[in-house]
Amino acid sequence: MSQQAADEKLELLQHTMMNWWVQEHFDYPWRDSSEPDWKRLITEVLLQRTNAAAVKRLYVDFFFKYPTAESLASAPVEEVEQAIHSLGLRWRAQYLPGLASNIADGVPDSSDELMKLPGVGPYVTGAFMVLHRNTSSTFVDANVVRLLGRYLGFEWDGETRRKKWLLDHVDALFSHGYTPSEFGYALLDFSREVCGRAPQCQSCEARTQCAYFATLEANNRALAQDNS
Ligand code: SF4
Known part of the structure; x- marks a missing residue:
């Protein structure tokens, strides 16, 4: 399919997702704009390749244990690993204290600066810029590829998200006239639910x-014909 044909089709998908989303309510705590930036960036790292419901179950306990960026920054990696073990992907624990230390005085506003932070790659950067900075960036995870x-x-597999042609489709998907953060949440929720x-x-x-x-x-x- 040409990119132009794909772009035209994507308009219906964008519209469908937003229509559906405005009637649904997913009140994940990290979507509360009163939450501090450092918590929201740490949470995006926890959400990477992880079920949102699992992060929600852990969220209160985790940030009760680490109520400030400084408290997480000074925590031993083994302790953080234990705190997030229910999410799987425990290797993330090694980055969290360093990341917390880097953002204790504020989270950067640019993608380039975010990408320099420990444990922050293209997905977390894009998700943070779209969802928490409300800017016209993009992100792609396994659900979006599917x-x-x-x-x-x-057809897709684990490598598809790195292909140039896929990223062109992602760019087209994120070309819309909606509020970036709302569209981002709609995409996450629709592709999951x-x-x-x-x-x-x-x-x-x-x-x-x-x-x-x-x-x-x-x-x-075809099945109905075979059975008739
Ligand atoms: S496969 Fe997904 S996008 Fe297509 S009709 Fe079904 S739910 Fe909608």
């Missing part, structure tokens, strides 16, 4: 242009 793969009709492991296609308004749904329908028709 959503685009199903909707536009391409509606187009998740078991996609809810019948309730998805984007199904009229979705490649996955078209295949599903074609298979169902």
Whole structure:
């Protein structure tokens, strides 16, 4: 599919996600704008490749244990590892004290500066800039790749998110007229709740242009013919 054709299709997906999202309420505590920046950046690191519900379960205890960036900065890595062990990916613990130390006096406003922080890569940088700085950046995780793969009709694997053509689709997905942070939250929530492991296609308004749904329908028709 050409990028132009993909761009046109993506308009319906953008609209569908926002329509759905304004009626849903996911009150994750880190989305509260009164939370300090350092907590929100640390949380984005915890959310990377991790189920949001699992982070929500840990959130209160973790920040009760580390109520300030300084307290996390001075914590032994083994202790932090223990504190986040329920999330998996315990290797992240080695970066958290150093990251907390770097942002105790404030979180940078630019992607370039964020990328220099320990444990902060392209996903966390993009997510922080979109969700917490409300800027027109992008982010891509496994759920976003799956959503685009199903909707536009391409095969994907663990390496797909690094491909230039995929990043072009991501840029197109993030080209919209909505408030960046709201669109970012809608994308995270929609790709997890509606187009998740078991996609809810019948309730998805984007199904009229979705490649996955078209295949599903074609298979169902073929099955019905075989059984008639
Ligand atoms: S129709 Fe189904 S597969 Fe396509 S975007 Fe919607 S939920 Fe995902």
